[in-house]
Amino acid sequence: xxxxxxLFEAVDALLEGDPQLPLPAERARxxxxxxxxxxxxxxxxxxxxxxxxxxxxxxxxxRPPRLQAYLRLLEGWAAKYPPEPRAFTTxxxxxAVPSVPAPAAAPASAAAPVGQSxxxxxxxxxxxxxxxxxxxxxxPATAVDAxxxxxxxxxxxxxxxxxLAYCVGGLVQTVPAKSLPALVDWTxxxxxxxxxxxxxxxxxxxxxxxxxxxxxxxxxxxxALTEEERLAGRLPEGHKVLNQLARAEWKLxxxxxxxxxxxxRPARGAERACVQLCIPSWHALDSRHWGEAAQLPPTELAxxxxxxxxxxxxxxxxTAVTGLELMTALHPPTRASEPDTEGRRHSxxxxxxxxxxxxxxxxxxxxxxxxxxxxxxRFHVRGPAEKLFEEAYDxxxxxxxxxxxxxxLVGIDVNMAFAAGANGLIVGLGAPTHVKNxxxxxxxxxxxxxxxxxxxxxxxxxxxxxxxxxDGDLLxxxxxxxxxxxxxxxxxxxxxxxxxxxxxxxxxPIEAYVRYDNGRYLDGWYTRLxxxxxxxxxxxxxxADMAPADFLAAMDGYRQRDPQLALxxxxxxxxxxxxxxxxxxxxxxEGWRPxxxxxxxxxxxxxxxxxxxxxxxxxxxxxxxxxxxxxxTGQYPVAVLSDCVVYATDGTTPLDFxxxxxxxxxxxxxxxxxxPGLVKWEGTQTVLWGEGVREQFHAPExxxxxxxxxxxxxxxxxxx
Numbered sequence: 001x002x003x004x005x006x007l008f009e010a011v012d013a014l015l016e017g018d019p020q021l022p023l024p025a026e027r028a029r030x031x032x033x034x035x036x037x038x039x040x041x042x043x044x045x046x047x048x049x050x051x052x053x054x055x056x057x058x059x060x061x062x063r064p065p066r067l068q069a070y071l072r073l074l075e076g077w078a079a080k081y082p083p084e085p086r087a088f089t090t091x092x093x094x095x096a097v098p099s100v101p102a103p104a105a106a107p108a109s110a111a112a113p114v115g116q117s118x119x120x121x122x123x124x125x126x127x128x129x130x131x132x133x134x135x136x137x138x139x140p141a142t143a144v145d146a147x148x149x150x151x152x153x154x155x156x157x158x159x160x161x162x163x164l165a166y167c168v169g170g171l172v173q174t175v176p177a178k179s180l181p182a183l184v185d186w187t188x189x190x191x192x193x194x195x196x197x198x199x200x201x202x203x204x205x206x207x208x209x210x211x212x213x214x215x216x217x218x219x220x221x222x223x224a225l226t227e228e229e230r231l232a233g234r235l236p237e238g239h240k241v242l243n244q245l246a247r248a249e250w251k252l253x254x255x256x257x258x259x260x261x262x263x264x265r266p267a268r269g270a271e272r273a274c275v276q277l278c279i280p281s282w283h284a285l286d287s288r289h290w291g292e293a294a295q296l297p298p299t300e301l302a303x304x305x306x307x308x309x310x311x312x313x314x315x316x317x318x319t320a321v322t323g324l325e326l327m328t329a330l331h332p333p334t335r336a337s338e339p340d341t342e343g344r345r346h347s348x349x350x351x352x353x354x355x356x357x358x359x360x361x362x363x364x365x366x367x368x369x370x371x372x373x374x375x376x377x378r379f380h381v382r383g384p385a386e387k388l389f390e391e392a393y394d395x396x397x398x399x400x401x402x403x404x405x406x407x408x409l410v411g412i413d414v415n416m417a418f419a420a421g422a423n424g425l426i427v428g429l430g431a432p433t434h435v436k437n438x439x440x441x442x443x444x445x446x447x448x449x450x451x452x453x454x455x456x457x458x459x460x461x462x463x464x465x466x467x468x469x470x471d472g473d474l475l476x477x478x479x480x481x482x483x484x485x486x487x488x489x490x491x492x493x494x495x496x497x498x499x500x501x502x503x504x505x506x507x508x509p510i511e512a513y514v515r516y517d518n519g520r521y522l523d524g525w526y527t528r529l530x531x532x533x534x535x536x537x538x539x540x541x542x543x544a545d546m547a548p549a550d551f552l553a554a555m556d557g558y559r560q561r562d563p564q565l566a567l568x569x570x571x572x573x574x575x576x577x578x579x580x581x582x583x584x585x586x587x588x589x590e591g592w593r594p595x596x597x598x599x600x601x602x603x604x605x606x607x608x609x610x611x612x613x614x615x616x617x618x619x620x621x622x623x624x625x626x627x628x629x630x631x632x633t634g635q636y637p638v639a640v641l642s643d644c645v646v647y648a649t650d651g652t653t654p655l656d657f658x659x660x661x662x663x664x665x666x667x668x669x670x671x672x673x674x675x676p677g678l679v680k681w682e683g684t685q686t687v688l689w690g691e692g693v694r695e696q697f698h699a700p701e702x703x704x705x706x707x708x709x710x711x712x713x714x715x716x717x718x719x720x
Contacts, residue, residue: 170299311531330528414679422525432446438509440498447493542555645705654672
């Protein structure tokens with residue numbers, strides 16, 4: 001039995017507790033009151049300026065022996081510089097630090113109150129006090145899964161010799177792992193990281209660890225890849241860290257240990273053991289889509305990626321890879337069957353999915369070099385009657401004399417155009433069926449060989465039993481990406497042929513590759529990305545259903561309101577385009593030769609027909625609006641690039657030429673707004689600028705839509 005003295009000593013120790021520092025804001029106030037800079041304080045405590053900054057903004061806490069020295073200094077300053085008393089005219093305010101902890105089921109993505117921490121088995125954690133961000137992380141719509149209560153990911157950093165895991169919502173966990181295999185073990189056993197599945201038959205998202213440069217050094221990995229490693233996209237076999245993983249019986253996927261590495265052990269039943277790594281200094285976060293995210297401090301990077309993960313999904317690689325993975329996550333290829341007579345379940349095809357096995361495309365849908373085309377002569381160039389060529393617009397024309405009299409060129413851009421093109425689109429789910437002389441069916445997805453050269457854009461149907469007379473020479477053809485009039489039979493996706501019928505013309509296909517097994521595969525994908533984009537833009541002050549003028553005002557400078565969330569919006573848009581692009585991924589650095597298969601062909605999500613259908617519908621949606629606008633206003637575009645359209649006008653904003661009446665837009669025409677399919681202001685330049693650029697580069701049909709945003713011409717393209 002312990003003695004009475006020992007018990008009292010133990011109780012006294014509990015009463016005394018650990019040294020308690022003042023709140024981060026108070027630390028900064030005391031230092032500033034004393035007239036001491038962060039650099040000078042860092043020098044006195046034998047630390048770094050960045051570490052002192054972290055202490056004062058709540059990103060980290062000092063540890064012994066600096067803890068005791070720092071506390072003594074703050075206590076001395078507190079005696080000299082007490083806070084000014086606050087006068088209360090009513091009841092006193094609530095204390096800044098809550099006296100009770102948050103419930104265990106609090107959302108992992110929601111920031112905990114200042115000073116609160118949560119106990120962790122075999123590891124400590126804390127939520128540092130921090131200035132509340134301008135925009136809070138989104139709270140999950142459902143109760144938090146206790147398995148993943150700390151969120152989908154963590155940024156691993158090293159500070160003052162201690163490894164820390166920065167999670168969403170401000171949580172910081174202390175990481176005891178001394179090696180990379182131990183870090184993987186800790187992640188799976190203690191960190192409580194991950195994300196619940198997005199659909200019933202799906203799989204939970206694996207935890208994601210983002211390794212900073214300091215973490216790479218701590219775990220024996222290079223801060224940057226050599227040129228040879230960068231080209232290979234991975235560390236070489238035999239690297240010491242790879243040997244450590246192998247000895248611990250961890251495996252890598254076929255892509256190896258690169259910027260996005262997956263470390264796993266084979267699944268046992270439904271149990272998965274897999275951790276994904278993201279390495280920003282190896283260019284895992286493409287600056288075209290993620291901006292300067294790779295240079296953000298750990299807390300801010302965790303916030304940025306956490307918002308993206310909660311609204312889209314935990315990143316699985318580039319935005320393109322994640323866009324494709326989101327399709328599969330929402331429509332897993334298999335599901336568990338109903339119990340058989342013995343009560344057992346087995347795996348079966350999940351209706352509405354693409355299945356688990358790849359299917360061949362039609363020959364006309366195959367890109368050049370595909371194995372289906374191996375018998376073609378080596379230098380044979382396929383024309384429109386042999387190759388489906390559904391691409392986005394790249395069209396421009398010279399200005400008319402009347403247009404040259406206007407003052408400005410104004411560009412409008414369709415929001416999330418390709419996402420809108422995917423919404424409600426019926427696409428093939430299985431293999432194509434070849435049909436000769438078919439009757440066209442607008443509800444049947446596929447590729448059709450048909451002659452549309454008879455469609456006359458000078459006379460088109462714009463509504464039921466209502467025809468419009470237009471100047472067809474001032475319009476791009478809806479049937480070709482370059483806007484050229486078709487000269488004979490060509491392959492088109494279903495939405496393109498359906499539009500010819502909509503314009504009032506008969507079509508007689510010669511042959512087709514159709515898909516009788518079909519469905520609205522991309523609806524859930526569109527909805528999730530749309531909601532993610534709208535929620536993020538709303539956080540940035542741009543809301544749906546704004547009046548046109550209010551919308552333009554809200555869009556002005558929205559990126560500066562919260563640069564991190566602006567990067568999230570950019571990444572969401574890149575997820576749309578990149579995911580669709582992955583549906584027809586080409587060979588890359590695989591020692592590939594024409595006629596040979598490449599790695600992407602083994603995926604059930606390698607579906608060039610789906611990509612073609614989305615692009616076709618997106619281009620047709622834009623042309624329909626152009627026609628409606630021309631029929632009502634007599635205005636024609638001078639340039640179209642993908643989802644950007646440029647008009648000549650005297651005004652400087654879209655409100656100067658878009659036909660609004662009492663705040664309502666032209667039915668079926670362009671409408672200003674943030675929703676996918678609506679338009680925003682892309683940029684304005686003078687007509688003299690446009691004519692001058694074309695003259696300077698001797699390119700009378702230079703696509704001015706490419707440069708309308710800021711007027712800078714960096715890569716002249718004359719359309720060749």
